[in-house]
Amino acid sequence: MGFTEKNDIGATQQVLDGIRVLELGHFVAAPFCTRLLADLGADVIKIEPLQGDPVRQWGAQIEGRSLWWSVHGRNKRSIALDLKTEAGRDVVLKLLPFCDVVVENFRPGQLERMGLGPDVLRAVKPDIIIAHISGYGQSGPGRDRAAFGVIGEAVGGIRHLTNHPPGQYDLPPVRVGVSIGDSIAGLYAAFGIVSALWRKERTGTPGSAKTIDVALTESVLSMMEAMLPEYGALGIVKQPTGGGIATAAPSNAYPTADGEWILIAANSDPLFAKLVQVMNQDILQTDPRFQGNAARVANAATLDEIIGNWTKTKDAKQLAGILADADIPSSKVYTAADVAEDPQYRARQMVRDVDDPALGKVLHPGVVPCFPESPAEVRWTGPDIGAHSAEILKEFLDLPESRIADLKAQGVVR
Amino acid sequence: MGFTEKNDIGATQQVLDGIRVLELGHFVAAPFCTRLLADLGADVIKIEPLQGDPVRQWGAQIEGRSLWWSVHGRNKRSIALDLKTEAGRDVVLKLLPFCDVVVENFRPGQLERMGLGPDVLRAVKPDIIIAHISGYGQSGPGRDRAAFGVIGEAVGGIRHLTNHPPGQYDLPPVRVGVSIGDSIAGLYAAFGIVSALWRKERTGTPGSAKTIDVALTESVLSMMEAMLPEYGALGIVKQPTGGGIATAAPSNAYPTADGEWILIAANSDPLFAKLVQVMNQDILQTDPRFQGNAARVANAATLDEIIGNWTKTKDAKQLAGILADADIPSSKVYTAADVAEDPQYRARQMVRDVDDPALGKVLHPGVVPCFPESPAEVRWTGPDIGAHSAEILKEFLDLPESRIADLKAQGVVR
Numbered sequence: 001m002g003f004t005e006k007n008d009i010g011a012t013q014q015v016l017d018g019i020r021v022l023e024l025g026h027f028v029a030a031p032f033c034t035r036l037l038a039d040l041g042a043d044v045i046k047i048e049p050l051q052g053d054p055v056r057q058w059g060a061q062i063e064g065r066s067l068w069w070s071v072h073g074r075n076k077r078s079i080a081l082d083l084k085t086e087a088g089r090d091v092v093l094k095l096l097p098f099c100d101v102v103v104e105n106f107r108p109g110q111l112e113r114m115g116l117g118p119d120v121l122r123a124v125k126p127d128i129i130i131a132h133i134s135g136y137g138q139s140g141p142g143r144d145r146a147a148f149g150v151i152g153e154a155v156g157g158i159r160h161l162t163n164h165p166p167g168q169y170d171l172p173p174v175r176v177g178v179s180i181g182d183s184i185a186g187l188y189a190a191f192g193i194v195s196a197l198w199r200k201e202r203t204g205t206p207g208s209a210k211t212i213d214v215a216l217t218e219s220v221l222s223m224m225e226a227m228l229p230e231y232g233a234l235g236i237v238k239q240p241t242g243g244g245i246a247t248a249a250p251s252n253a254y255p256t257a258d259g260e261w262i263l264i265a266a267n268s269d270p271l272f273a274k275l276v277q278v279m280n281q282d283i284l285q286t287d288p289r290f291q292g293n294a295a296r297v298a299n300a301a302t303l304d305e306i307i308g309n310w311t312k313t314k315d316a317k318q319l320a321g322i323l324a325d326a327d328i329p330s331s332k333v334y335t336a337a338d339v340a341e342d343p344q345y346r347a348r349q350m351v352r353d354v355d356d357p358a359l360g361k362v363l364h365p366g367v368v369p370c371f372p373e374s375p376a377e378v379r380w381t382g383p384d385i386g387a388h389s390a391e392i393l394k395e396f397l398d399l400p401e402s403r404i405a406d407l408k409a410q411g412v413v414r
Numbered sequence: 415m416g417f418t419e420k421n422d423i424g425a426t427q428q429v430l431d432g433i434r435v436l437e438l439g440h441f442v443a444a445p446f447c448t449r450l451l452a453d454l455g456a457d458v459i460k461i462e463p464l465q466g467d468p469v470r471q472w473g474a475q476i477e478g479r480s481l482w483w484s485v486h487g488r489n490k491r492s493i494a495l496d497l498k499t500e501a502g503r504d505v506v507l508k509l510l511p512f513c514d515v516v517v518e519n520f521r522p523g524q525l526e527r528m529g530l531g532p533d534v535l536r537a538v539k540p541d542i543i544i545a546h547i548s549g550y551g552q553s554g555p556g557r558d559r560a561a562f563g564v565i566g567e568a569v570g571g572i573r574h575l576t577n578h579p580p581g582q583y584d585l586p587p588v589r590v591g592v593s594i595g596d597s598i599a600g601l602y603a604a605f606g607i608v609s610a611l612w613r614k615e616r617t618g619t620p621g622s623a624k625t626i627d628v629a630l631t632e633s634v635l636s637m638m639e640a641m642l643p644e645y646g647a648l649g650i651v652k653q654p655t656g657g658g659i660a661t662a663a664p665s666n667a668y669p670t671a672d673g674e675w676i677l678i679a680a681n682s683d684p685l686f687a688k689l690v691q692v693m694n695q696d697i698l699q700t701d702p703r704f705q706g707n708a709a710r711v712a713n714a715a716t717l718d719e720i721i722g723n724w725t726k727t728k729d730a731k732q733l734a735g736i737l738a739d740a741d742i743p744s745s746k747v748y749t750a751a752d753v754a755e756d757p758q759y760r761a762r763q764m765v766r767d768v769d770d771p772a773l774g775k776v777l778h779p780g781v782v783p784c785f786p787e788s789p790a791e792v793r794w795t796g797p798d799i800g801a802h803s804a805e806i807l808k809e810f811l812d813l814p815e816s817r818i819a820d821l822k823a824q825g826v827v828r
Contacts, residue, residue, distance in 0.1 A: 015609050015623040018616060028639075040609055058661065059640040060648055067647055068640035137784065142758030146743040150665060154677040154747045155756070159667065161591025162576060172657035172667040173675060173747060174588045177575025183637040184598065191605040192783030195429050195454055198608055201615040202432060208788035209429040215784075218764045221753060222782040223597040225442075226473040226482035228765065231750035232777025233481055234474055238750050243586035247472065251564060253573065253586040261587060263568040329560040333568045333587060336645035336652050339635060342569070344556030350632045351642065363646025368636040369606030370551065370629075374622035 013374050014041020019197060021045070022092070022099045023076070024116070026053045028149065028179045029133045029216065030105035031072055032186030037101075037193065038075035039367040039376055045099070045392060046073070047092060048080045050414045052385040062359055066382075070354070070362045073382025079393070080386030080414035087412040089115055091397065096125040098396050100200075101193050105133040108143045118211070129196045129206050131189045137215035147216060153181040156220025157227055163240035168301075173240065185219040244304065249296040250275070253333050254308045260316040261333040264307065264323065267293065274326045279310045349375070356381040386414040427788050428455020433611060435459070436506070436513045437490070438530070440467045442563065442593045443547045443630065444519035445486055446600035451515075451607065452489035453781040453790055459513070459806060460487070461506060462494045464828045466799040476773055480796075484768070484776045487796025493807070494800030494828035501826040503529055505811065510539040512810050514614075515607050519547040522557045532625070543610045543624050545603045551629035561630060567595040570634025571641055577654035582715075587654065599633040658718070663710040664689070667747050668722045674730035675747040678721065678737065681707065688740045693724045763789070770795040800828040 019042040023034045031046070031053065038044040046053075059068045081088040093116075096102075102121060104111055111117050118130055132138050135147020136155075153159050158181070163173035192212040200206040221228075230236040243252040248267035256262055266275040269292065276284040284290055284306065289299040296303055311319055316332045323330035332338060340363060345351040350366035359381070367376035393399045393413070407413040433456040437448045445460070445467065452458040460467075473482045495502040507530075510516075516535060518525055525531050532544055546552050549561020550569075567573050572595070577587035606626040614620040635642075644650040657666040662681035670676055680689040683706065690698040698704055698720065703713040710717055725733055730746045737744035746752060754777060759765040764780035773795070781790035807813045807827070821827040 013622050015613050019612075036605065060644045060650055062647060066640075067643035070643050071640075131783075136758055137762050137764075139786070140758045140761035142756075142761075145738075146741065148665075148679045148743050150659070150679055151677060151743055151745045154667070154745045155753075157748050157750065157753055158590060158592075158594075159677065160675070160747045160749050162588050163591075164585065164588065169585070170669075171578065171583065171585075172669070174576050174578065175655065175657055175659065176572060176590055176594075177577075177652065177654050178572075178637060178639045178641075180572075180590075180594075180637060183639075184601070187598070187601050187605060188783045191450065191601060191608060192785070194605060194608040194612055195783075196785070198433075198612045198615060199429050201612060208427050209785050211786055213784045213786050214782065215762075215764075218759070218762070218780065218782050218784070221759070221764065221779050223592060223594060224753075224779065225592045225597075226480075226485075227592075227750045228753060228777045228779055229481040229484050230474045231754055232767070232775070233476060233773060236474055236750070238591065240591050241589065243589055245564070245589065251562075253568070255584075255586070261574070263565060263573065265562045265564055324559075327560065329562050329565055331565045331568045333574045334571050335574050336571065336641045336650070339569075339571055339638075339642060340645055342556075344550055344554045345632070345635070347554035347556075348551050348629075348632070350551075350629075350635065353646070359647060361646070363642045365636050365638065365642055366632065368628065368632050369545075369602045369609075370627045370632070371606070371610070371623050372553070372625055372627050 014376070015371055015374055016040040016042040019043070019101065020099045021101045021103060022095060023047060024102060024104040024106070024111070026105065027055050028182035029186045029189070030103050031055065032183050033103055033131070033133065033189040034076060035072060035074065036187060036190040044076040045095065046076045046078050047083070048078055048385055050080050050082055050411070052080070065358050067359065067362065069382035070356045070359055071364050071382065074364070075379050076383065077388035077392060078383045078386055079389045082412050083114055083116070085412050087407060087410070091393070091413070092116060093120070093124050094397050095392070096121060096128060099125070099128065100197060101129045101131065103131045103133070103189065103193070108132070108134050108138050127200065127206055127210065129193060129200070129210050129212070131193050131212040131214065133185050133189050133214045135216050137218065138213045149179040149182045149216065150175060152216025153220055155217040156181060157224045158220050161238060161240045164242040166239055168242070181216045181220050184223065185214050185216045188219045189214045244300055247297065248293060249300040250303050250307055252304050254304070254311040256311055256316040256319060257313060258315045262311055262316055262319050263331050263333055265329040269293070271328055272296065274328050278322050278326045278328070279307070281310070352378070354378045354381055358384070389413050428790070429785055429788055430454040430456040430608070433457070433515065434513045435515045435517060436509060437461060438516060438518040438520070438525070440519065441469050442596035443600045444517050445469065446597050447517055447545070447547065447603040448490060449486060449488065450601060450604040458490040459509065460490045460492050461497070462492055462799055464494050464496055464825070466494070479772050481773065481776065483796040484770045484773055485778050485796065488778070489793050490797065491802035491806060492797045492800055493803045496826050497528055497530070499826050501821065501824070505807070505827070506530060507534070507538050508811050509806070510535060510542060513539070513542065514611060515543045515545065517545045517547070517603065517607070522546070522548050522552045541614065541620055541624065543607060543614070543620050543626070545607050545626040545628065547599050547603050547628045549630050551632065552627045563593040563596045563630065564589060566599070566630025567634055569631040570595060571638045572634050575652060575654045578656040580653055582656065595630045595634050598637065599628050599630045602633045603628045658714055661711065662707060663714040664717050664721055666718050668718070668725040670725055670730040670733060671727060672729045676725055676730055676733050677745050677747055679743040683707070685742055686710065688742050692736050692740045692742070693721070695724070766792070768792045768795060772798070803827050
């Protein structure tokens with residue numbers, strides 16, 4: 001049932017120990033999916049092109065090495081292969097019997113064109129679970145459309161909703177500052193993969209759960225709450241609400257004297273009463289414009305201005321103290337620096353210093369989800385291109401060193 | 415091993431058929447988690463207070479019934495219990511032996527105060543898997559802080575990054591228009607739960623994977639890409655970039671003549687060449703400010719203005735046609751109306767009309783992840799409070815109707 005000797009011997013306490021995943025991925029979505037699986041202990045073998053995953057070139061570098069990669073590639077093994085060669089594809093097919101899952105995020109149809117379509121893979125390993133991640137999915141009239149992450153987000157509905165209210169400003173909707181659509185799709189794929197593995201373990205076969213087809217657009221859409229049912233039944237086209245919430249006030253980010261933003265969520269009558277008290281503006285509590293949530297929502301812009309004029313007179317740190325003492329839900333809007341110094345993250349090892357052999361100490365986010373009785377480790381950081389090529393060829397294909405050297409000389413393996 | 419007769423008989427092809435989940439959740443995160451599990455076929459029993467989950471009051475209603483709930487509660491069974499009564503808690507404990515998983519999102523410690531802490535639950539069912547979802551996690555100095563979803567997002571780093579660039583505008587960072595932190599945390603919990611179930615199935619016991627501790631803050635942080643490693647190694651505090659991307663241009667949302675936004679991602683040399691051609695402004699291609707990606711990024715604001723002046727002269731539909739013909743990645747920024755009409759979503763049943771007995775036809779998003787060989791169904795829509803109370807009490811506790819009537823009369827069950 002796909003449980004290989006290698007992992008039986010390992011006998012660690014990692015949750016997904018015993019699962020081996022072959023990644024034919026690049027950029028964000030599929031590699032994020034396999035990071036999640038690897039973080040929980042799966043043995044992830046990443047097939048890279050000889051020049052490496054293009055994501056290695058993204059973001060800040062130190063001597064040509066990507067800081068992002070330290071996290072994005074962690075806990076995985078890298079084998080670099082030229083899949084345009086027969087010998088390169090042959091290596092993939094020979095690795096398959098040792099794997100439980102393949103994850104890929106090429107454009108739909110590309111895997112087939114490379115000679116590695118599902119039929120070819122299943123001829124070698126009939127019960128392999130295959131997870132596809134793409135912009136629009138593997139079927140339908142739109143499957144071939146070009147789909148960058150930002151487009152998946154726009155089609156999923158998140159971009160329209162991430163903006164200041166219409167009419168209030170004439171600014172374009174804002175991109176969530178990371179490729180959130182890719183990451184959500186990767187997380188959905190990981191959920192689907194483990195679900196399929198559960199079914200296979202329970203019934204002896206993945207059966208009709210052997211293919212997982214995740215689209216960026218659909219992954220984003222699935223999180224849009226009441227947007228679709230309210231449109232369908234009532235014709236309501238959900239609109240963005242800036243920093244606030246459509247149905248509760250006050251809840252927003254407010255400017256501070258030291259140029260930061262503080263988030264205050266005093267959107268209940270008791271919390272609002274506490275807020276006007278610490279603001280020393282008790283008069284607001286009897287002001288009819290702010291009596292009850294409905295009135296506060298109707299006059300949210302005015303209320304936000306009044307609160308902002310108060311927060312502007314104090315530093316973020318001072319405000320955080322005042323609001324915490326009054327037990328009003330609030331927080332500085334965290335930057336990278338705030339995250340790095342936060343004692344709660346540190347106490348739970350959700351911000352941790354990790355030794356990267358190429359980069360020195362690197363700050364990593366911890367492993368989510370947390371299994372407190374089975375603490376997860378960053379076993380190693382994002383490896384160099386092909387760092388495990390020789391090891392993998394020896395372990396699974398039992399190739400002698402001379403043959404591995406030949407493949408390297410021929411440019412099939414790096 | 416937690417596989418009950420009931421589900422053995424069911425014999426449907428749903429991926430998670432055979433898993434039973436007890437939800438002690440409310441609002442967004444835990445119910446979203448169980449929606450995902452129920453969508454894949456798990457039998458989810460939602461314990462509700464007699465007055466129902468407060469989320470039933472959120473958003474637009476028809477005759478007092480929530481449209482959001484039609485989706486949020488779908489495929490689950492509802493039993494309404496007063497957990498402040500001994501008899502109410504007793505029902506929970508008697509259901510436990512039939513369940514594999516408990517999901518809860520009370521404030522940390524609240525479950526213990528209700529007399530339903532993990533020790534109590536495990537005294538009845540030793541190998542129950544318990545998933546906690548909270549703002550800051552179940553441990554650490556900050557675990558008791560009040561944590562609304564917006565605060566989890568602010569502490570996770572996503573709020574700071576979702577804004578126009580500093581200095582360019584004096585506007586607060588924007589809230590992603592849905593409770594994205596809650597939903598991401600719920601999805602992480604679902605991933606963790608199925609991982610633990612896999613381990614239990616493989617080894618006969620969940621072992622050290624029996625507790626899952628998901629924090630909103632940490633779930634968001636895990637998606638922040640290079641934010642943390644770049645800060646740690648280089649002191650870079652990642653900043654928001656409005657509608658654009660820090661490292662590639664042009665990529666933004668541009669205004670159209672009919673008051674919509676169109677997303678254009680022409681951020682490579684060949685795509686940019688195509689764009690200036692359809693804009694009939696070939697001169698831009700030799701303009702030194704826009705030669706190569708680095709120059710375009712440096713002059714992105716100017717370039718965005720030029721492109722925006724062109725898009726403003728045309729309707730969204732016309733622009734979409736021109737850009738698609740030129741094979742330039744682009745899309746109208748979808749609103750609810752665009753999503754509802756999109757043929758790709760319809761072809762894949764990712765937008766579907768569902769009959770809700772209380773509301774009539776309701777537009778639902780489809781089931782993600784998609785298992786194409788095992789099509790998922792919306793088996794039923796969000797049920798009324800306690801719609802399955804009697805059914806559940808009979809099925810698992812074997813209570814006669816008279817006893818059920820007593821419990822209802824006593825206000826223990828609704």
